[in-house]
Amino acid sequence: MTRSIKLAGFVLALTMAAGAPAQAAPHDGRWSVLVITEKGNCDQAYRYEVAVGDGKVSYAGREQVEFSGTVATSGVVKVNIRLGEQGATGSGKLSGANGAGTWQGTGNNGTCAGRWEAEKR
Template structure:
C-alpha cells in the first residue's frame, strides 16, 4: 500500500549534511557515534496514513540504510545528532526532523509533502 510504505519510510533516520570538506570529515568522525542498528517506531497523528509501524534502520558513518528498495533517502545524521531528511517514493515524499542522543534514544516529527497529507512523530532506540 502506497500510504503505508511512505509513512514507514518517513522515519528512516538520515540528517542534513554540513557545508565544507573539513566539516564533512568532522561529521563522519562524530556522526559515527550514532552508528549501529536503530529500532524506529512511527506514529501517525493526523491524516490517512496507517497508525503505527516499527522497523530497523542501520546507520553507518552517519548515513542511514534501510534494507529494501521501496523508497529513496537523502540526508545524514549531523554531528550533534540532529536528524533532517527527505524520504521519497515516486512523486510522494516526506520531511523528517528530530534528534538522536548518544544515550541510544531519539525522537522527532515527520510530515508528508504533496498529495498525501499526514503528520506524526517518531521514536528511536539503539539496538546494536
C-alpha cells in the same frame, strides 16, 4: 498497507539534520524506529530498521525507495524519502541509545504527519 502508508513510515523511520556528516560517530549502528501518525489518513504506527554509518542514514529494509539522510556529530538528524510520486521528510535528534523527532509527508491518501521514536539495537 498501501504505498503511501509505507512511505509515511519510511520517513519516518529515521528522520535525520543539517551539518556535516559525522565520521565514526557514536550514533553509527542499527536503529529500530517507531513512526507514529498523529495527523492524516495513514496507518497509526510503523516500525522500521534503519542503519546509520559515517553520518549517513540508510533504510535497512526490503522496499526500494530513494532514501537520503544525515546525522550530525551532535545527533541532529534529517531525512528525505521518495517512493514514486510520494515523499516525506523528517527531523529530530539522537542521543545515546535513543532518539525522537517529527515527520510529514504527502502520498496517495493526502498529507500525514506525526512523530518518531528510535532505539539503538
